[in-house]
Amino acid sequence: MANYKYKILISFFVFILFWTFHPSFANENIPKSDIKNYDEIYTELQEADFEYIFGIDPNQADEYTKYMRSPYPLFRSGVNLIFKSKIIPPGYYLLTPREKNGKTYVLFKENGKVSYTIPVYKEDIVLEDFYEDKIPKPKLTKAQEIRKKTVDFIGKKFGKSTQRTPLPNAYIEFNDAGIYWDMVLYYGNKKYYLLFKKD
Numbered sequence: 001m002a003n004y005k006y007k008i009l010i011s012f013f014v015f016i017l018f019w020t021f022h023p024s025f026a027n028e029n030i031p032k033s034d035i036k037n038y039d040e041i042y043t044e045l046q047e048a049d050f051e052y053i054f055g056i057d058p059n060q061a062d063e064y065t066k067y068m069r070s071p072y073p074l075f076r077s078g079v080n081l082i083f084k085s086k087i088i089p090p091g092y093y094l095l096t097p098r099e100k101n102g103k104t105y106v107l108f109k110e111n112g113k114v115s116y117t118i119p120v121y122k123e124d125i126v127l128e129d130f131y132e133d134k135i136p137k138p139k140l141t142k143a144q145e146i147r148k149k150t151v152d153f154i155g156k157k158f159g160k161s162t163q164r165t166p167l168p169n170a171y172i173e174f175n176d177a178g179i180y181w182d183m184v185l186y187y188g189n190k191k192y193y194l195l196f197k198k199d
Contacts, residue, residue: 041121047085047086071167073171077093082199083197088116093108093116105120120192122192124190124193131169179198181198183196
């Protein structure tokens with residue numbers, strides 16, 4: 001009789017276990033890791049087949065009248081960046097994405113002149129809340145807050161004539177990828193992928 005009660009009790013626990021257990025199954029829609037074939041990407045990329053006369057970016061003058069200062073991020077490189085026959089030495093560069101002949105390039109500028117033109121191997125859209133997560137907003141003092149509100153009001157009221165157009169958000173990721181440096185430039189609502197070889 002006791003054996004019979006134990007069998008019922010065990011059956012009851014097994015039934016409860018299966019009832020509350022939620023099985024997981026593999027799904028083809030699960031995102032896969034983003035493994036890139038860097039050798040293939042690097043081989044397929046071609047150097048720019050054009051140069052800027054005297055290193056002058058023709059669109060730069062328009063942008064500097066639209067914004068109060070350079071709208072492009074400043075990138076500090078501490079290593080040599082090698083792309084095919086070009087070697088970008090350590091230094092400070094303004095990064096400027098540009099489209100030319102149906103392709104996208106990032107211009108590396110020094111003192112307002114284009115020093116290097118590097119092709120982009122991929123473009124993508126920046127997620128909506130990316131900048132809010134990556135770039136913390138500084139806590140303003142009362143005086144700074146009043147100044148900011150005043151400047152924003154003037155910018156909205158008088159537009160381009162006061163050069164108060166808000167600067168696009170920007171962010172740079174620089175990743176170690178074996179014998180390569182994988183660089184991602186986030187600018188406005190787009191991100192640009194560049195690939196360099198290490199020394």
